Amino acid sequence: xxxxxxxxxxxxxxxxxxxxxxxxxxxxxxxxxxxxxxxxxxxxxxxxxxxxxxxxxxxxxxxxxxxxxxxxxxxxxxxxxxxxxxxxxxxxxxxxxxxxxxxxxxxxxxxxxxxxxxxxxxxxxxxxxxxxxxxxxxxxxxxxxxxxxxxxxxxxxxxxxxxxxxxxxxxxxxxxxxxxxxxxxxxxxxxxxxxxxxxxxxxxxxxxxxxxxxxxxxxxxxxxxxxxxxxxxxxxxxxxxxxxxxxxxxxxxxxxxxxxxxxxxxxxxxxxxxxxxxxxxxxxxxxxxxxxxxxxxxxxxxxxxxxxxxxxxxxxxxxxxxxxxxxxxxxxxxxxxxxxxxxxxxxxxxxxxxxxxxxxxxxxxxxxxxxxxxxxxxxxxxxxxxxxxxxxxxxxxxxxxxxxxxxxxxxxxxxxxxxxxxxxxxxxxxxxxxxxxxxxxxxxxxxxxxxx
Amino acid sequence: xxxxxxxxxxxxxxxxxxxxxxxxxxxxxxxxxxxxxxxxxxxxxxxxxxxxxxxxxxxxxxxxxxxxxxxxxxxxxxxxxxxxxxxxxxxxxxxxxxxxxxxxxxxxxxxxxxxxxxxxxxxxxxxxxxxxxxxxxxxxxxxxxxxxxxxxxxxxxxxxxxxxxxxxxxxxxxxxxxxxxxxxxxxxxxxxxxxxxxxxxxxxxxxxxxxxxxxxxxxxxxxxxxxxxxxxxxxxxxxxxxxxxxxxxxxxxxxxxxxxxxxxxxxxxxxxxxxxxxxxxxxxxxx
Numbered sequence: 001x002x003x004x005x006x007x008x009x010x011x012x013x014x015x016x017x018x019x020x021x022x023x024x025x026x027x028x029x030x031x032x033x034x035x036x037x038x039x040x041x042x043x044x045x046x047x048x049x050x051x052x053x054x055x056x057x058x059x060x061x062x063x064x065x066x067x068x069x070x071x072x073x074x075x076x077x078x079x080x081x082x083x084x085x086x087x088x089x090x091x092x093x094x095x096x097x098x099x100x101x102x103x104x105x106x107x108x109x110x111x112x113x114x115x116x117x118x119x120x121x122x123x124x125x126x127x128x129x130x131x132x133x134x135x136x137x138x139x140x141x142x143x144x145x146x147x148x149x150x151x152x153x154x155x156x157x158x159x160x161x162x163x164x165x166x167x168x169x170x171x172x173x174x175x176x177x178x179x180x181x182x183x184x185x186x187x188x189x190x191x192x193x194x195x196x197x198x199x200x201x202x203x204x205x206x207x208x209x210x211x212x213x214x215x216x217x218x219x220x221x222x223x224x225x226x227x228x229x230x231x232x233x234x235x236x237x238x239x240x241x242x243x244x245x246x247x248x249x250x251x252x253x254x255x256x257x258x259x260x261x262x263x264x265x266x267x268x269x270x271x272x273x274x275x276x277x278x279x280x281x282x283x284x285x286x287x288x289x290x291x292x293x294x295x296x297x298x299x300x301x302x303x304x305x306x307x308x309x310x311x312x313x314x315x316x317x318x319x320x321x322x323x324x325x326x327x328x329x330x331x332x333x334x335x336x337x338x339x340x341x342x343x344x345x346x347x348x349x350x351x352x353x354x355x356x357x358x359x360x361x362x363x364x365x366x367x368x369x370x371x372x373x374x375x376x377x378x379x380x381x382x383x384x385x386x387x388x389x390x391x392x393x394x395x396x397x398x399x400x401x402x403x404x405x406x407x408x409x410x411x412x413x414x415x416x417x418x419x420x421x422x423x424x425x426x427x428x429x430x431x432x433x434x435x436x437x438x439x440x441x442x443x444x445x446x447x448x449x450x451x452x
Numbered sequence: 453x454x455x456x457x458x459x460x461x462x463x464x465x466x467x468x469x470x471x472x473x474x475x476x477x478x479x480x481x482x483x484x485x486x487x488x489x490x491x492x493x494x495x496x497x498x499x500x501x502x503x504x505x506x507x508x509x510x511x512x513x514x515x516x517x518x519x520x521x522x523x524x525x526x527x528x529x530x531x532x533x534x535x536x537x538x539x540x541x542x543x544x545x546x547x548x549x550x551x552x553x554x555x556x557x558x559x560x561x562x563x564x565x566x567x568x569x570x571x572x573x574x575x576x577x578x579x580x581x582x583x584x585x586x587x588x589x590x591x592x593x594x595x596x597x598x599x600x601x602x603x604x605x606x607x608x609x610x611x612x613x614x615x616x617x618x619x620x621x622x623x624x625x626x627x628x629x630x631x632x633x634x635x636x637x638x639x640x641x642x643x644x645x646x647x648x649x650x651x652x653x654x655x656x657x658x659x660x661x662x663x664x665x666x667x668x669x670x671x672x673x674x675x676x677x678x679x680x681x682x683x684x685x686x687x688x689x690x691x692x693x694x695x696x697x698x699x700x701x702x703x704x705x706x707x708x709x710x711x712x713x714x715x716x717x718x719x720x721x722x723x724x725x726x727x728x729x730x731x732x733x734x735x736x737x738x739x
Binding site for chain 2: 098102106127223226231232272277278279280281282286294295435437443444448450451
């Protein structure tokens, strides 16, 4: 292990230690899968890929795909399942956000499938390290939610502050380095997992319901608050707070002007000097520890981290920060898979198989069990129990107990997911993870905040 | 004959050169060259030479603040690891009569270092936290009523973690230097009526100087080049030169990061050179 901190490590849990607890459940899921896998194989054989499955099976067994990205998106358990279902080897490699994008653009040949966020795909496309994904080879493309094909959900326009996945997803020619607005024949990346982030808090210590970002900077939580220290995202959480408190209205939180950056960072420095922040955090584990050890009672947080605190039987709520009066809202993020330019021949065919496998449901169900969403919920639903579907997607009181992807019990029957249903949470996203035009300047000002 | 000696000389250093040139000199040169380039904002480097990166570094208040923080932690860590390291070495050399036992106890000092740096650092968190062992104990015995917050996520906890990690780098060279002090010199001084303080001042300290200098080089260069301990133990509340540089790499600003790296490298080289002027390391190693 290097000394590099995993700056955005939102792990999905430990596979090895927890797999036993989920063994029984896993067994039934596996048998179900076999049937599903057979169906899938049949469908693929009839599809565009030639030679499948008899010759294919012989030729592909030596293929190895390296899927590289952040730990909350590139998950070993998912890669293992894919290897089992597809017959070739998938190796998952985890890096933190900045190490990942650096690797994609400086050593593109050491990666086969790059796991990118919208803004990373914009960068990688610009650098010409990716190849366009042919839309017609993606079997479930027509079932992908309109968030990703039209930039809307149930008639609600997905906001464009920051870089929404929709606007970074398409290019008009396979070798284009400029993005294209709207669906074309080629994609830069295929979305695989996304969520809406907000604030986590201890209801027992905060004492009232939190629905607004400004609570995070309320003086009454002085010395008991924390904020995310990944500059590009942290500054957006801060911006949501300051906007919520009525201190400023941003033109675009996702692409601030120098003046807006100055205001935001100066305000952060002021808060820091007054002792408002107990700490800042960079990894999933740190945020869990801060909350569980009583160091902080309110902080910007990620959904599975809130769950991890609750598993320790410490009350923790993921604040529903629904949009009101043009303020608040969740910060959305989305990771997807991009094909590196060097892929060709059988390896490229295998990569398409892998992409298609992702949208076929198993993975969608898996990530749903720790609170993330699939771009094709219709296939994920087939791999989820009714209880799970009702809790995670419909926002209904859980008809039965809820377990995490590895079978560890998480919630009792009757619990309702914080923030409610899928549609309610996603339509209340007000901005997306991004890389601003003034990123270099913002970084410098963020360091001023760190060192103040 | 001279030519032949020369040839053998080159032959002797060639294995080292084979490692140093491609893995040390070449990368440094690349970083140096990159520091004079411009970034296109998308991870690309525009090869038109500029001094702007350096101008930015030297005209920014941020640089000063970052170096202030880094040097502050370096000095504090150096001071405490020196005090502790010196007394541990002194005890082992002059108070343990059996050399075998001394070596045994010396090895015992290294036991904590069989575990990872990161583990040793993180282990302090449950000890120092608001609901940590120390605070809980102090509250239980009624010594305090509110938990002491300065214990964790503060400059204090950063220094504690560094001292814990780096004291061994002081103990080893000082132990080595002290071990070579002829005990008869100390006896002679005692016989001549020198006080314990004088012995320390006129004999032991000067003769341990080389060890102290070597330990200092280790501690200073490690702390100056680190960012992880500061980041974690200050709870993100403080930054360091390397931490800021790493953030630059995160947004693909390679030229500015390269320039910061060059400045830091030069500074640390100057410090190490200054220390080396006070000691003869070659003598220390071969003697």
